[in-house]
Amino acid sequence: MDSTRMMLQSPAVAIVGRHNSGKTTLVEKIIAELTARGLDVGSVKHHGHSGFDIDIPGKDSWRHRQAGATEVVISSPGQIATIRTFDGEAECNEIVHRMPGHDLVVVEGYRKSGLPTIEVMRAGNPHDEQVAETFLAAARAGEPLTEDFVQAARAARLGAPEEAPAPGSAVHPGKMPTSATVAVATDIPAAIEAAQLYDIPAFGLNDTQELCDFLQERFTRHRVSVVIQAGGESSRMGRSKATVPFCGRPLIMRLVERLSPVADELIITTNEPENLEFLHSVYPERGIRLVRDVRDERGALPGMLTAFQAATFPFVAVVACDMVFASPRLVSAEAFELCQTRADVVVPVNKHGFEPMHAVYRRKTCLDAVEKMLEQGEKRVQSFYPLVKVCEFPQKRVLDAEPRGRCFVNVNTPEELRAMEHAILHGSDDD
Incomplete structure (x- = not known):
């Protein structure tokens, strides 16, 4: 990256969805398309499980950490990597703040980061289909797309024909779209209709160019x-x-x-x-x-x-x-x-x-x-x-x-x- 751009704050957008929604596949397509357009793209992946490690036991950097170093930087021509040890979990905004100079940072996960989010829903995934139906019921009932949307769904006041699933039940969809949702990527008709009612752009899972047009216009760093x-x-x-x-x-x-x-x-x-x-x-x-x-x-x-x-x-x-x-x-x-x-x-x-x-x-x-x-x-x-x-x-x-x-x-x-x-x-x- 050009060192003169290292003062530039990077804009970011999060790609969110449930397990097996196709988030990683979509993120990969977005990065490839925006990069092909000449944009500098960074990425962040939220790993939900503690204890993952990218360091290889026995390697020099691993030995440095085992000796007690809380931060290790591995540098070679054209590449640099940092491994840092700390308590708790880093906030997404802090991570993005440490990634200056990109035209866009594409974040996978971090639904509660406060970033603008693109909701992914895939047909054939039971959890996605449940979310799409609840999403549509809320849209038809005129419910506001706010942070208490899940609670509203649980309260069964959406006008749906059946009572909403009880909190914590196996079929409750959870992880609903919120006021941070700026677009939906889906092949589920109910989700498309709901997005239209909320005046949120909806894209097919394979509409990579159209989705990237939207991202480039709304979120990438403007010159x-x-x-x-x-x-x-x-x-x-x-x-x-x-x-x-x-x-x-x-x-x-x-x-x-x-x-x-x-x-x-x-x-x-x-x-x-x-x-x-x-x-x-x-x-x-x-x-x-x-x-x-x-x-x-x-x-x-x-x-x-x-x-x-x-x-x-x-x-x-x-x-x-x-x-x-x-x-x-x-x-x-x-x-x-x-x-x-x-x-x-x-x-x-x-x-x-x-x-x-x-x-x-x-x-x-x-x-x-x-x-x-x-x-x-x-x-x-x-x-x-x-x-x-x-x-x-x-x-x-x-x-x-x-x-x-x-x-x-x-x-x-x-x-x-x-x-x-x-x-x-x-x-x-x-x-």
Whole structure:
């Protein structure tokens, strides 16, 4: 995996079902299809029994563990494996968190993980057929698809012709679809009908391409265009912020190096592209695009127009060039949230209000909205927010992504610049 992607949080979806539902077969097909499409796929398998071991007795790594090591890493060219010993069972979210940089992590099992789930039901499997019938009875009765769905089924208030099986009985289906269910993969007509009534997509067990189309649209990591807004001369700074010396180099270089790890495309919007050409020779591998503002007028909103028009990818992270602690982890978390919520904007919010210059935007919808507001003479970034779906990213979530905070600190004057430079160079505010 490209090391520059290791800061990117991986989206994940769980494939769940009862024993002999065909989960493993479906997971195998999904991984093969998405990989063939050029996506980077990780996987997690939930093993329900304690005591399994992937280490081979007598091998060196086994001997390390027997000697008392609680974690052993086996590394060879092109491969690495970790074996860790701990009490209890790891949470699925923690496991996925330790698997950054994938376009999607496909999890087999972990029904209660809180991940979006795809429910697998196979004809000929008695447990699946029981679940499908109960699922359909609930759908016909208008029962909400919530976490207490199994209890509702047990209470026999679904309008089914026969009383629901008693809890713990051999025929009680258990492991029902929940509010986390985003799709059903099945060849059971009752399950298909129930999914339709709940407005949940249903796919055949062999409809691998259609299912992967759904996963790619809804859950895989979307490519991100990172746009650094460098503008031109700053009246308060007295010169261009992009080229002002900071810690011995032009300030823009700090931003390029901080944000490149999460950029599938790196764009700098500027009114002085000729003064930033040196970046191409300093960072030839990064394919930096220097884009002049499309409108000859100042204002944050015209700058957004340039960013959205220049971007190639559907998600656009916009960051001001004077944010000396701009956070790649925050960009990654915002992009992940944009994908999960299907919002148009994920913007940090704190006691000072929105932080639109360190936010992630959905290109198409935001471009249309910005153009409409510019026609009305608006110049403020937030003026187009009422026209799109905005997801607020609270301070707690910001600190989860970047524990030291400071992401929104900017430098506007030579005095602020010197103070921040002094703090960094002398270690009192190093990053």
